[in-house]
Amino acid sequence: MPVLIATVVLVGLLCTLDLILTVGVVKRLREHTELLSERSRGGIALGPGDEVGEFSVSSVDGEPVRDSMIESETVVAFFSPSCGPCKEKLPKFIEYARGVPRGREQVIAVVTVDGPADAEAAAPSLSALAPVARVVTGRDADAVADACKVRGFPVVLKVNRSTDGRLLVMTDEVDVERPALTSY
Structure with missing residues (x-):
């Protein structure tokens, strides 16, 4: 019985760790998606319809x-x-x-x-x-x-x-x- 309890606790800890890592990966993917979408919208310069500054x-x-x-x-x-x-x-x-x-x-x-x-x-x-x-x-x-x-x-x-x-x-x-x- 103690072996079964230890196994369940270990599996629970591994699942919790996996959940924490997954949340971190999802957060990071959202950041990268934002950066990529900004770049594809002309993020490295003015885009269509934007006003050019004076020079x-x-x-x-x-x-x-x-x-x-x-x-x-x-x-x-x-x-x-x-x-x-x-x-x-x-x-x-x-x-x-x-x-x-x-x-x-x-x-x-x-x-x-x-x-x-x-x-x-x-x-x-x-x-x-x-x-x-x-x-x-x-x-x-x-x-x-x-x-x-x-x-x-x-x-x-x-x-x-x-x-x-x-x-x-x-x-x-x-x-x-x-x-x-x-x-x-």
Whole structure:
């Protein structure tokens, strides 16, 4: 009889431990689901319908680039030289940008750099982007990234003015695999 009681107590303790661990796993899964759903809703930048903040910067060519200058549908892309997916997406984006109807006027490429090593690594990207986009880098890139609330890379947004004059994100899922002319 004492062996039976000890066995029942042991099984009860194991079940209690299992229940505690299961509750912990379920709690953790809910946290991960929230994080994943936030990311899929464009959590690394502004999403469709969100208003772009104000910015006033200069391109690497010295051209002014301001939010107030954007009057028609414009593509704004964000890259980082230390980002693996950026290196894969950059050539596709350059091809896409070549097909944008009004060219550089409707394309802004933002290349963020963190220190001298990043700046050196960004040089080829900057020269490749210059013919097809108004390129912004350095502190100016940070200002544009802040205006679009970019927290990850790569990001390609399409922005435009609303009827009330606000600059809004049209889409945060620009397909750079397809020619720009068919997506406008």
